[in-house]
Amino acid sequence: MNTSYRIIPCYTGDVSGVCSALFELGGMVVIHDPSGCNSTYNTHDETRWYDHDSLIFISGLAEIDAVFGNDDKLIDDTVDAAKNLHPKFITLVNSPIPFLNGTDFEAICRVIESRTGIPTFYIPTNGMHDYVPGAGMALAEIARRFVTAPQAKKANTVNLLGVTPLDFAAEGSADALRRAVEQAGLSVNACWAMGDTLETLAHSGEAAVNLVVSALGLPAAKVLRERFGTPYVIGVPLGGFSGTVLTALRNTMETGENQFPLMERAGSDTSGIFAIGEPVTMGSVLAALNLPGTVLCPLEGCEDLTGGNVIPVVGEEEAETALQDAKVVIADPLYRPIIPNGVKMIELPHEAFSGRCFRKSMKNLFTLDYNALRKEASL
Amino acid sequence: MLKRLGPTARIAAEAGDPLFPQKLEFNPPVHENWNIVHIAMQIPEVHQIYVCGVNCMRGVVLTAAEMSASDRFSFVLLREEDVVDGTVWEATRDGIADVLRKLPKLPPCVVVFPVCTHHFMGVDMDSIYRSLESEFPSVTFVPAWMDPIMQKHGLPPDQRLRKVMYDPLQPCEAKEKTVTLLGSEFALEPDSDIRRLLASGGYTLRELQDCKSYDDFLRLAEGGTFLVTFPGGKLGISQTAKRLNRPCYYLPVSFDYTCIAESLHTLSDALGIPPLDAAEEQRLCDAALEHTRSIIGNTPIAIDSLFHPRPLELAKLLLIHGFRVTEVYLDAVDEAEQPALSWLKEHAPDLELRSIILPEQRVADRKRPEKTLAIGPKAAWFTSTPYFVNVVQAGGLWGYAGIRSLCDKMIDAFQNEKDTRDIVPRKGLGCVSCI
Numbered sequence: 001m002n003t004s005y006r007i008i009p010c011y012t013g014d015v016s017g018v019c020s021a022l023f024e025l026g027g028m029v030v031i032h033d034p035s036g037c038n039s040t041y042n043t044h045d046e047t048r049w050y051d052h053d054s055l056i057f058i059s060g061l062a063e064i065d066a067v068f069g070n071d072d073k074l075i076d077d078t079v080d081a082a083k084n085l086h087p088k089f090i091t092l093v094n095s096p097i098p099f100l101n102g103t104d105f106e107a108i109c110r111v112i113e114s115r116t117g118i119p120t121f122y123i124p125t126n127g128m129h130d131y132v133p134g135a136g137m138a139l140a141e142i143a144r145r146f147v148t149a150p151q152a153k154k155a156n157t158v159n160l161l162g163v164t165p166l167d168f169a170a171e172g173s174a175d176a177l178r179r180a181v182e183q184a185g186l187s188v189n190a191c192w193a194m195g196d197t198l199e200t201l202a203h204s205g206e207a208a209v210n211l212v213v214s215a216l217g218l219p220a221a222k223v224l225r226e227r228f229g230t231p232y233v234i235g236v237p238l239g240g241f242s243g244t245v246l247t248a249l250r251n252t253m254e255t256g257e258n259q260f261p262l263m264e265r266a267g268s269d270t271s272g273i274f275a276i277g278e279p280v281t282m283g284s285v286l287a288a289l290n291l292p293g294t295v296l297c298p299l300e301g302c303e304d305l306t307g308g309n310v311i312p313v314v315g316e317e318e319a320e321t322a323l324q325d326a327k328v329v330i331a332d333p334l335y336r337p338i339i340p341n342g343v344k345m346i347e348l349p350h351e352a353f354s355g356r357c358f359r360k361s362m363k364n365l366f367t368l369d370y371n372a373l374r375k376e377a378s379l
Numbered sequence: 380m381l382k383r384l385g386p387t388a389r390i391a392a393e394a395g396d397p398l399f400p401q402k403l404e405f406n407p408p409v410h411e412n413w414n415i416v417h418i419a420m421q422i423p424e425v426h427q428i429y430v431c432g433v434n435c436m437r438g439v440v441l442t443a444a445e446m447s448a449s450d451r452f453s454f455v456l457l458r459e460e461d462v463v464d465g466t467v468w469e470a471t472r473d474g475i476a477d478v479l480r481k482l483p484k485l486p487p488c489v490v491v492f493p494v495c496t497h498h499f500m501g502v503d504m505d506s507i508y509r510s511l512e513s514e515f516p517s518v519t520f521v522p523a524w525m526d527p528i529m530q531k532h533g534l535p536p537d538q539r540l541r542k543v544m545y546d547p548l549q550p551c552e553a554k555e556k557t558v559t560l561l562g563s564e565f566a567l568e569p570d571s572d573i574r575r576l577l578a579s580g581g582y583t584l585r586e587l588q589d590c591k592s593y594d595d596f597l598r599l600a601e602g603g604t605f606l607v608t609f610p611g612g613k614l615g616i617s618q619t620a621k622r623l624n625r626p627c628y629y630l631p632v633s634f635d636y637t638c639i640a641e642s643l644h645t646l647s648d649a650l651g652i653p654p655l656d657a658a659e660e661q662r663l664c665d666a667a668l669e670h671t672r673s674i675i676g677n678t679p680i681a682i683d684s685l686f687h688p689r690p691l692e693l694a695k696l697l698l699i700h701g702f703r704v705t706e707v708y709l710d711a712v713d714e715a716e717q718p719a720l721s722w723l724k725e726h727a728p729d730l731e732l733r734s735i736i737l738p739e740q741r742v743a744d745r746k747r748p749e750k751t752l753a754i755g756p757k758a759a760w761f762t763s764t765p766y767f768v769n770v771v772q773a774g775g776l777w778g779y780a781g782i783r784s785l786c787d788k789m790i791d792a793f794q795n796e797k798d799t800r801d802i803v804p805r806k807g808l809g810c811v812s813c814i
Contacts, residue, residue: 001455001473001474001477003455003456003457003458003470003474004453004454004455004456004474004475004477004478004481005440005453005454005455005456005478006453006478006481006482007449007450007452007453008449009437009440009441009444009449010433010436010437010440010454010456011433011437012437013432013433013434013435013436013437014433014434015434016434016437030403034495034527034528034530034531035404035527035528035530036435036438036527037434037435038404038405038406039406039410039438040434040435040437040438042406042408043408043410043438043441043804043806044437044438044441045437049408050408050800050804053741053742054741055738055741055742057403057404057405057738057741058403058404058406059403059404060401060402060403060404060531061528062528062531062532063498063528063529063531063532063533064531064532066499066528077402077403078403080402080403081402081403081738081739084738084739085738085739085741085742095434096431096432096435096457096462096494096495096496097495097496097499097528099462100462100496100499100500101499125434126432126459127432127433127434127435128432128433128434128456128457128458128459128462129433129459130433315456334444334449337449337450354441354444355437355441355444355445356441356445356804356814357441357444357445357813357814359814360814
């Protein structure tokens with residue numbers, strides 16, 4: 001059964017994905033949940049919780065309110081907190097029980113917005129999907145609601161889409177990504193969503209091109225394409241793959257055509273080299289290593305990113321089967337129990353999988369010595 | 380009419396009931412409490428299986444991973460289609476069976492945790508257990524829950540777990556001069572009053588923390604008398620003792636001399652052991668407190684309810700002995716603490732009672748103008764101090780010796796900085812932590 005897991009963990013959930021995406025934007029996120037969602041998120045999925053104040057709360061939903069449909073408590077408590085804390089926006093996030101009883105979040109948002117005057121919107125999670133759709137929907141909603149029409153495009157400017165600690169947890173990752181782009185003579189217009197404010201993101205329509213560095217950024221890229229015609233490139237400028245990505249950015253600025261350089265590497269693969277995880281980052285890691293290989297994608301919401309050498313897998317059992325003939329596996333260390341004995345493993349801790357278990361040894365993908373990594377794996 | 384100081388703090392003089400309103404909830408980055416995963420892992424050789432959506436699963440599966448116990452933890456993910464199509468029963472039953480078939484060896488005992496969704500979908504968990512018991516007759520299934528939606532108007536999941544986890548204990552002949560103490564995640568400290576009293580009467584004390592094997596665990600039933608000291612274990616252990624036909628005594632963790640004396644008398648009377656010399660014990664406590672105060676002086680002290688279920692009793696004890704307690708972090712006042720609250724209202728009206736979870740606490744000022752001693756990790760975070768007593772859920776502190784041990788810990792905390800940022804986010808104080 002692909003829903004039963006003997007020993008490996010699951011990925012970050014959709015609720016945490018929303019929180020991570022919106023963490024730095026000055027809003028207030030309210031998870032309509034009895035308990036646990038916020039603790040899970042801030043313990044295992046959020047590197048910034050200890051040092052940075054971000055307004056993320058649970059509603060503390062009680063059985064009696066769920067059974068009798070008492071939405072007033074959620075509304076009153078949210079309005080009360082908003083009046084004290086003055087967020088730039090309010091986001092409501094769903095969890096299994098309000099999903100089950102059909103809570104009308106859209107209506108609740110309208111009531112809260114009318115009572116507070118603060119933009120209020122709903123991200124339709126339900127706690128039963130992973131972080132990719134959750135964060136993706138959240139960033140897309142920011143793109144829909146807050147990005148203003150530009151007076152003009154700014155030449156050679158780039159938005160970075162899909163940057164959260166869930167995929168880029170190592171300290172300095174977001175800055176290193178900026179530097180990688182800027183060293184190529186391009187200017188970063190906005191980083192979605194680490195290191196920039198909501199006000200900065202609101203000017204994202206001015207960028208000449210969007211760079212999607214994880215699956216989380218793709219829905220926002222599509223919205224920005226639709227609203228402002230901004231083309232996008234999918235890929236992470238890592239190691240020797242940087243040149244390819246940066247060239248694609250320049251080409252895209254000229255042609256207006258979206259590009260997915262990783263797909264140029266696609267094709268059926270028999271190398272026995274596997275990378276497991278978020279498909280844009282892990283595909284880029286394989287490219288940076290200049291290795292053939294297959295990316296196993298255990299995440300949802302990645303339909304546009306699979307195909308060729310990117311294969312979706314659902315659950316522990318499928319992943320274990322796919323790895324039966326592996327020679328090398330590049331993955332989070334918590335995958336080790338399902339990797340056959342004797343298979344060489346390159347460990348790349350992934351926050352969205354192992355949480356903080358390996359946070360102290362988290363590798364910055366942008367400063368990693370990919371040649372050394374190849375040697376380490378005897379490749 | 381209560382004068383409100385604001386949503387996050389009330390001075391003791393004006394504390395009402397409830398102390399704070401139930402609003403949105405903030406979760407501070409302090410995770411040293413034991414959750415249901417930690418608690419159930421205490422049963423040797425047990426395997427835990429959770430059945431829920433991915434977002435709920437994440438917290439528990441990584442709890443197990445952080446305590447390097449992933450090999451004793453499995454799960455079944457509930458999908459949206461299971462809920463929409465009404466196949467939660469099948470997903471649960473078949474998923475658990477599938478996990479068990481995949482394990483290298485069947486465990487003697489499996490603790491199963493369904494969730495809120497199972498309640499709301501009306502899933503017949505009893506029939507699932509019957510079916511599993513039929514397929515896996517060598518396995519004892521323990522029916523636990525991870526259903527926090529029920530906890531506002533009922534017992535939280537951890538308290539119910541402290542009952543069902545002892546369901547495998549079976550009625551048996553009591554072993555002579557053996558006492559079983561359960562319901563706390565921490566063994567009593569070596570010189571605890573209870574240990575000394577039992578030893579003086581030739582009694583052996585058994586605790587869950589002594590068990591090395593599942594058979595050891597089952598032998599906990601042999602205690603002729605059951606004790607429970609932690610309030611979160613009171614209901615579960617008293618029900619277990621009743622089922623096993625054993626007398627059970629609740630000897631609460633406390634900082635109140637009278638309460639401690641009463642508990643020791645109860646135990647002495649029940650077992651026919653001469654009591655400890657309460658006056659001498661209290662004199663030793665007073666001396667230890669005076670010595671501690673001479674070192675700590677007028678340093679402000681903040682206390683939290685994660686440190687101990689009776690933070691107000693501790694505030695009272697310290698204030699009586701001349702300490703400068705300035706803040707207590709808690710969200711509710713237990714019935715057992717009402718006398719202490721009454722005393723504080725009269726004698727320490729300016730003491731601030733601060734919420735832990737109200738949303739405004741996310742942006743509360745955590746800087747203090749002077750060196751602060753915190754007793755408890757949440758108080759340490761809220762006051763940004765490296766000087767703190769790192770104990771949760773009363774630890775192994777009990778009675779007079781517990782007060783003296785706390786004095787030692789306060790002096791040590793006052794004199795030696797700790798790395799608060801590294802320590803307090805770790806889950807389950809005392810458990811293995813890989814982070």
